[in-house]
Amino acid sequence: MDLTLNVWRQNGPEDKGHMETYPVSGVSPDMSFLEMMDMLNDQIIRDGGDPVAFDHDCREGICGMCSMFINGEAHGPGRGVTTCQLHMRSFKDGDSITIEPWRASAFPVVKDLAVDRSAFDRIIQSGGYISVNTSGETLDANAIPVPKPQADEAFSAATCIGCGACVASCKNASAMLFVSAKVSQFALLPQGQPERASRVKRMVDQMDEEGFGNCTNTGACAVECPKGIDLSNIARMNRDFLKASADSE
Amino acid sequence: MLDSKIPEGPLAEKWTSHKNNINLVNPANKRLIDVIVVGTGLAGSSAAASLAEMGYNVKAFCFQDSPRRAHSIAAQGGINAAKNYQNDGDSVHRLFYDTIKGGDYRSREGNVHRLAEVSTSIIDQCVAQGVPFAREYGGLLDNRSFGGVQVSRTFYAKGQTGQQLLLGAYSALSRQISKGKVEMFTRHEMMDVVMVDGKCRGIIARNLITGELERHAAHAVVLASGGYGNVFFLSTNAMGSNVSASWKAHKKGAFMANPCFTQIHPTCIPVSGEHQSKLTLMSESLRNDGRIWVPAKKEDADAIRKGTLQAIEIAEEDRDYYLERRYPAFGNLVPRDVASRAAKERCDAGFGVNETGEAVFLDYASAIQRYGKTEANIRGLKSPAASEITELGKQVVKAKYGNLFDMYKQIAADDPYETPMKIYPAVHYTMGGLWVDYNLMTTVPGLYAAGEANFSDHGANRLGASALMQGLADGYFVLPYTIGDYLSQDIRTGEISPDSPEFSAAEKEVKERINHLINNNGTKPVDEFHRRLGRIMWNECGMSRSAEGLKKAIEDIQALRDEFWSDVRVPGSDDGFNPELDKAGRVADFLELGELMCKDALERNESCGGHFREEYQTPEGEALRDDTDFTFVSAWEFTGDPKESKLHKEDLKFENIELKQRSYK
Numbered sequence: 001m002d003l004t005l006n007v008w009r010q011n012g013p014e015d016k017g018h019m020e021t022y023p024v025s026g027v028s029p030d031m032s033f034l035e036m037m038d039m040l041n042d043q044i045i046r047d048g049g050d051p052v053a054f055d056h057d058c059r060e061g062i063c064g065m066c067s068m069f070i071n072g073e074a075h076g077p078g079r080g081v082t083t084c085q086l087h088m089r090s091f092k093d094g095d096s097i098t099i100e101p102w103r104a105s106a107f108p109v110v111k112d113l114a115v116d117r118s119a120f121d122r123i124i125q126s127g128g129y130i131s132v133n134t135s136g137e138t139l140d141a142n143a144i145p146v147p148k149p150q151a152d153e154a155f156s157a158a159t160c161i162g163c164g165a166c167v168a169s170c171k172n173a174s175a176m177l178f179v180s181a182k183v184s185q186f187a188l189l190p191q192g193q194p195e196r197a198s199r200v201k202r203m204v205d206q207m208d209e210e211g212f213g214n215c216t217n218t219g220a221c222a223v224e225c226p227k228g229i230d231l232s233n234i235a236r237m238n239r240d241f242l243k244a245s246a247d248s249e
Numbered sequence: 250m251l252d253s254k255i256p257e258g259p260l261a262e263k264w265t266s267h268k269n270n271i272n273l274v275n276p277a278n279k280r281l282i283d284v285i286v287v288g289t290g291l292a293g294s295s296a297a298a299s300l301a302e303m304g305y306n307v308k309a310f311c312f313q314d315s316p317r318r319a320h321s322i323a324a325q326g327g328i329n330a331a332k333n334y335q336n337d338g339d340s341v342h343r344l345f346y347d348t349i350k351g352g353d354y355r356s357r358e359g360n361v362h363r364l365a366e367v368s369t370s371i372i373d374q375c376v377a378q379g380v381p382f383a384r385e386y387g388g389l390l391d392n393r394s395f396g397g398v399q400v401s402r403t404f405y406a407k408g409q410t411g412q413q414l415l416l417g418a419y420s421a422l423s424r425q426i427s428k429g430k431v432e433m434f435t436r437h438e439m440m441d442v443v444m445v446d447g448k449c450r451g452i453i454a455r456n457l458i459t460g461e462l463e464r465h466a467a468h469a470v471v472l473a474s475g476g477y478g479n480v481f482f483l484s485t486n487a488m489g490s491n492v493s494a495s496w497k498a499h500k501k502g503a504f505m506a507n508p509c510f511t512q513i514h515p516t517c518i519p520v521s522g523e524h525q526s527k528l529t530l531m532s533e534s535l536r537n538d539g540r541i542w543v544p545a546k547k548e549d550a551d552a553i554r555k556g557t558l559q560a561i562e563i564a565e566e567d568r569d570y571y572l573e574r575r576y577p578a579f580g581n582l583v584p585r586d587v588a589s590r591a592a593k594e595r596c597d598a599g600f601g602v603n604e605t606g607e608a609v610f611l612d613y614a615s616a617i618q619r620y621g622k623t624e625a626n627i628r629g630l631k632s633p634a635a636s637e638i639t640e641l642g643k644q645v646v647k648a649k650y651g652n653l654f655d656m657y658k659q660i661a662a663d664d665p666y667e668t669p670m671k672i673y674p675a676v677h678y679t680m681g682g683l684w685v686d687y688n689l690m691t692t693v694p695g696l697y698a699a700g701e702a703n704f705s706d707h708g709a710n711r712l713g714a715s716a717l718m719q720g721l722a723d724g725y726f727v728l729p730y731t732i733g734d735y736l737s738q739d740i741r742t743g744e745i746s747p748d749s750p751e752f753s754a755a756e757k758e759v760k761e762r763i764n765h766l767i768n769n770n771g772t773k774p775v776d777e778f779h780r781r782l783g784r785i786m787w788n789e790c791g792m793s794r795s796a797e798g799l800k801k802a803i804e805d806i807q808a809l810r811d812e813f814w815s816d817v818r819v820p821g822s823d824d825g826f827n828p829e830l831d832k833a834g835r836v837a838d839f840l841e842l843g844e845l846m847c848k849d850a851l852e853r854n855e856s857c858g859g860h861f862r863e864e865y866q867t868p869e870g871e872a873l874r875d876d877t878d879f880t881f882v883s884a885w886e887f888t889g890d891p892k893e894s895k896l897h898k899e900d901l902k903f904e905n906i907e908l909k910q911r912s913y914k
Contacts, residue, residue, distance in 0.1 A: 011825075012825070012826075028522055028524055030521045030522055030524070031522075031524045032526070032660075034526065035524050035525070035526050038524075038526055038776070039524065041774075041829075042774055042776065042777075044820075045774040045818060045820050045829065046772075046773075046774065046818075048820075049820070050820055050821055051820055051821075051828075051829060053826055053827075053828055055314060056488060057313060057318055057320070057487040057488055057489050058318075058320060058322065058323045058487040058488075059487070059488060059526065059527045059529075060323055060485075060527075060529045060530075060656065061656065061659075062322050062323050062409070062412055063313070063318040063320070063322050063323065063487060064315075064317070064318060064322075065313060065314065065318050080655065081659055085656070085659050085660070087659070087660070087662070089662060110458055110826055111825070111826040114314075114826065116314070117314060117315065118314070118315070118435065120315065121315050121316070121317075121423070121426075121433075121435070124317075124419070124420065124423045125423040125424075125426050125427040126427065128420055128423060129378070129379075129420035129421060129423055129424045130377070130378050130379045130420070131424060132374075132377045132378055132421075133302045134295070134298065134299040134302055134374060134421065134725045134726075134729070135374075136367065136370030136371075136373065136374060136725070136726055137370075138373045138374055138376075138377040139373065139376075139377065140373055141332070141372045141373045141375075141376040141382075141390055142332075142334060142389045142390055144376060144377075145384075145387065145388030145389055146384055146388050147388050148384050148385065148386050148388065151381055151382075151383075151384040151388070152384075154379075154381040155381035155383075155406055155407065155413070158381050158406075158413060158416065159409060159412070161322075161412075162315065162317055162318075185379065185381065186379050189379050189381065191376070191377060191378070191379045192379055
């Protein structure tokens with residue numbers, strides 16, 4: 001297939017940035033989107049140009065590093081996939097494809113399509129853990145039974161890959177889906193109870209401090225989430241936050 | 250010369266007595282000691298978190314934008330532990346025995362036994378951290394089976410066990426970062442280790458956003474930077490996975506052990522074309538329920554390749570379930586090396602089932618029926634229709650393997666619930682790595698290696714679900730103890746200065762190499778060299794190797810390396826974000842490592858585990874070991890050029906296990 005790519009180019013966070021157009025030809029429908037980008041870069045390098053910078057690593061949809069806003073959608077068309085799992089068979093010969101970075105003030109552009117998502121790390125650092133030291137002398141694992149439905153729900157929440165598609169898809173650049181997934185994982189497990197109230201407060205405070213927007217319940221985040229993280233997690237987080245705030249007053 | 254420092258005494262007491270006798274550092278002194286950890290996968294994150302909890306000042310480094318993205322995240326199937334929750338006869342000894350046998354008797358008894366001992370603590374620790382393992386209806390932990398064993402000891406979280414374990418370790422690490430006990434450096438790459446007075450005293454790191462070189466000094470350095478499977482270009486590793494940290498250490502005096510021991514995983518999605526940048530694994534857990542086959546008749550295989558026949562049209566009696574046929578005792582659950590070679594054998598014989606002839610079927614039809622019937626019974630359905638059973642069976646399979654099936658569908662554009670998957674072996678893991686003693690210290694004092702970066706526990710073939718076990722064992726339970734033995738000598742040393750001439754010299758060397766790459770003005774992008782190296786490695790140092798092929802590969806790699814240095818084109822500059830430059834440095838190191846791997850494979854005149862030399866096989870085509878001459882660890886010393894590397898041997902002593910031909914029949 002022959003395609004026309006409109007790619008966002010931005011040389012660092014201070015640069016204003018602009019769109020640039022590149023034709024690519026000979027794209028195979030079996031290629032992944034990132035392999036198509038590899039092909040573009042190969043062409044640019046051989047022509048003596050500056051290749052398009054983008055983040056990627058595992059290329060199997062689990063590391064959460066790839067992050068492209070393709071034709072107005074986080075991770076492009078299709079549901080339940082990351083950019084690296086998107087295949088060119090989702091496009092047609094002659095298509096024009098617009099490729100942009102995640103756009104959110106809490107995610108400044110590093111270069112071109114790569115952004116800085118360290119705000120997510122800082123949110124986890126603020127409380128996204130259970131305070132247990134490594135000793136090997138904790139309780140036997142089976143001494144903490146967890147009802148299967150609850151364990152399964154905690155697992156579903158825990159599958160978030162921290163890619164930031166939720167933020168990129170939200171008109172307010174809210175990080176509620178990301179934060180609530182971690183809050184929910186621990187809220188659903190007995191091990192998470194002792195710090196349940198303080199955790200949700202600290203994480204929400206940190207989220208606000210990072211400059212993420214508010215949630216207005218449009219649900220775009222959950223639609224675009226490659227891992228299908230459910231909106232009910234946000235409701236759970238809101239309940240927990242309200243309760244924690246009321247209890248502490 | 251090589252002292253493995255395995256403690257004296259009976260096997261089952263070695264680790265306990267070693268811990269009892271090891272030197273400790275008191276809490277006040279720990280605060281005076283700095284430790285650097287490179288890599289934040291399971292081994293690195295868990296080591297950094299544990300060392301910080303103990304009181305050391307830790308600096309952790311990763312090249313990704315967050316420690317949570319290290320490639321441990323992609324491990325699918327599970328983690329082994331000798332809990333015996335299923336009451337199926339498992340024990341520490343059995344896990345130890347299975348691992349030694351699975352590794353084809355090329356690993357250390359002492360290390361492997363310790364691994365089996367601490368395995369149970371890992372599960373306890375992870376559950377306490379809130380890792381959501383799969384559970385049964387009673388609320389207790391579920392298990393499944395993996396290749397090369399006859400018990401169910403694998404704990405799992407769907408097909409995302411690595412993700413859940415890594416996020417557990419990442420949360421422990423994040424907790425220490427928030428306390429200020431770990432200083433985290435993301436998007437930083439280690440460029441070299443720095444030696445001062447014969448000891449490793451720090452690293453030179455490069456900030457991948459600004460391009461700045463930084464000096465970081467410490468009393469000890471831990472490399473937990475993963476394996477080197479990406480030397481093959483196509484592998485299941487992440488794009489950024491690299492050997493550079495280990496290789497830099499190797500060039501500064503750390504021996505590389507068994508570099509040719511590579512794991513080729515039998516169940517990956519086959520290569521689809523020239524454009525391919527990586528391969529995707531389909532978890533070994535699929536072999537629990539899936540059956541592997543090729544057509545028994547060549548004409549059927551031909552018709553399938555041409556697209557005139559579909560897999561589901563082939564009658565049961567015309568299918569060759571070759572693993573069940575050749576290995577009735579273990580069937581589809583033979584170890585990875587055995588399963589991979591068997592797939593290659595069938596495909597080489599002309600029975601492959603995709604356009605390239607390099608694929609076999611992994612079939613879930615009978616599992617869907619089996620689960621469907623059980624589920625119908627559970628639900629008390631009286632004489633259910635066939636379609637009902639199939640539907641119920643699909644639901645059970647979806648619950649167990651749903652994400653893997655989705656992934657397959659996405660990549661292969663084929664529905665595995667309806668038609669068998671096509672799979673083929675691919676490079677997955679490297680058993681070889683930096684040589685370490687029982688304390689996980691390399692041959693360089695103060696330089697440690699943990700997880701896949703070291704060579705210690707898997708011999709010539711790793712069993713499934715044991716990489717996660719080893720990474721966390723090293724990081725949570727081994728290194729935090731053993732490093733104290735060395736650091737106890739350092740309590741009066743005081744802060745290490747990064748301003749010494751040694752740091753300046755190391756930084757200068759790094760800078761010169763970067764300048765060379767940036768100013769080379771060649772014509773070919775880095776990837777082209779990487780692909781060509783990968784092709785040489787896969788053809789000559791992959792699933793089967795021969796003296797003739799390896800000799801040729803060594804020459805080809807040398808020529809390719811020269812071409813790289815004269816003709817590589819690295820765009821951009823060294824003072825900003827430049828992923829091509831990062832990649833160039835990594836590929837330059839792979840071009841040296843590849844040669845050493847071939848040299849090691851050539852030197853080892855036997856077949857064992859993943860190392861299969863065509864000249865050494867039994868009449869049935871199984872690996873033929875030579876225990877008289879090759880029961881040793883190859884440890885290579887760098888002497889200035891890979892072709893001049895010097896071989897040292899650590900003899901392996903088996904006092905508790907009798908060496909036998911590995912049989913899974």
